Amino acid sequence: MPDVVLPVLDEAAAIPKLLAALPRGYRPIVVDNGSSDGSGDVARAHGAVVVAEAERGFGSACWTGLLASRPSDGVVCFMDADGSLDPRDLHRVAGPVLDGRSDLTLGARRPTTRAAWPAHARLANAVLAREMRRRTGLAFSDLGPMRAARRDELVALGIQDRRFGWPLEMVLRAAAAGWRLDEVEVAYCPRTGRSKVTGTAVGTLRTVADMTRALRDSS
Numbered sequence: 552m553p554d555v556v557l558p559v560l561d562e563a564a565a566i567p568k569l570l571a572a573l574p575r576g577y578r579p580i581v582v583d584n585g586s587s588d589g590s591g592d593v594a595r596a597h598g599a600v601v602v603a604e605a606e607r608g609f610g611s612a613c614w615t616g617l618l619a620s621r622p623s624d625g626v627v628c629f630m631d632a633d634g635s636l637d638p639r640d641l642h643r644v645a646g647p648v649l650d651g652r653s654d655l656t657l658g659a660r661r662p663t664t665r666a667a668w669p670a671h672a673r674l675a676n677a678v679l680a681r682e683m684r685r686r687t688g689l690a691f692s693d694l695g696p697m698r699a700a701r702r703d704e705l706v707a708l709g710i711q712d713r714r715f716g717w718p719l720e721m722v723l724r725a726a727a728a729g730w731r732l733d734e735v736e737v738a739y740c741p742r743t744g745r746s747k748v749t750g751t752a753v754g755t756l757r758t759v760a761d762m763t764r765a766l767r768d769s770s
Contacts, residue, residue, distance in 0.1 A: 552623045553645050553699065556616030557581045557599070557632040558609055563588040565634035565743035570597045572638040577645075580619055581632065582612040610717030614710070620702055624649060627702040629718075630658075634743035635667065636697050643735045645699040654704065654730035655722070657695025658737035667741045679719065687726040690734075694718050697737050700725070716764055 555577050559566070563586070570579055579599040583591035585607055595601045604615040613629060620627045626648050630636050640658060647653035662668045676694060683691050696718065708724045710717060725732060 552576045552578060553626040553628050553641070553649070554578045554580055554620040554622040554702070555628045555630060555638075555641065556613060556620060557594075557630060558584060558612035558616065559586060559590045559594065559632045560584045560607075560612075561586045561588045561590060562632045562634075562743070563590045563593045565632060566590060566593050566599075567597050568743075569632055569634060569638060570594065570599055574639060574641055577628070577638070577641055578622070580616050582616040582619075584608070584612040606713065608713040609715050610710070610713035610720075613717050614713065617702065617705060622702055625701050625703065626699055627705065628697070628699040630697040631742075635740050636660075637738045637740065640697060640737040641699075643737065644697050647733060647735070648699045648701065652731070653733045655700040655725045655732045656698060657691065657693065657722070657732070657734045658697030659691075659693040659695060659734045660739035661736050662739045664741060667739050683719065683722060686723055687732070689726065689732055691722070691732075692734065694722075695734065704730075711768070712764075720768075 555573065557579055559581050573579055581594035581599040581601045583601060583603050585605065591601045591603065602615060602619045604612050617627060626645055628641055628645050644656050644658045647656045680691055680693055708728065710720050710724060712720045
């Protein structure tokens with residue numbers, strides 16, 4: 552049974568619907584990264600395992616969730632908890648890892664509407680995905696906020712970034728370690744509420760800066 556790590560910062564409005572849509576057999580681990588809207592309590596009330604991470608940062612929350620995971624089949628998934636991703640797509644992302652065909656699978660976002668992915672965020676993603684292709688030699692189209700890998704191997708990668716460079720560093724380290732990486736398409740919908748990343752140009756620039764640092768550090 553895979554675990555699903557869900558980093559959370561003020562996502563109380565999106566959590567109930569997301570947890571209700573999780574496929575049977577996937578155990579949610581919500582990492583509350585300092586929410587002020589009661590996200591942790593909401594998640595707990597809807598059946599999730601909830602852990603707290605006081606150090607702000609997407610990578611900090613993901614790392615804490617990874618360490619807290621204990622999947623019975625060894626596979627851990629990650630996905631945003633803002634309602635933009637459909638939990639039913641977890642089967643498509645985790646399947647290749649569960650079947651032994653992939654070591655890390657990324658869910659490439661395919662917007663259901665133009666509003667789901669603002670132009671500035673789409674452009675930033677395209678630039679970073681191009682650099683990821685150049686570094687790995689693999690035909691990635693997206694950084695893949697929904698992803699799956701084997702838990703213990705992922706811990707052993709030793710990812711250092713604790714901000715928004717986390718997902719990019721994971722891919723670069725996995726490729727350098729000779730992992731089998733692939734990509735499958737997943738639906739991408741308008742999120743619930745305003746994004747702390749793609750919702751503003753400033754948030755997008757901050758994320759790009761973190762990922763640029765991850766690229767520089769991996770050179």
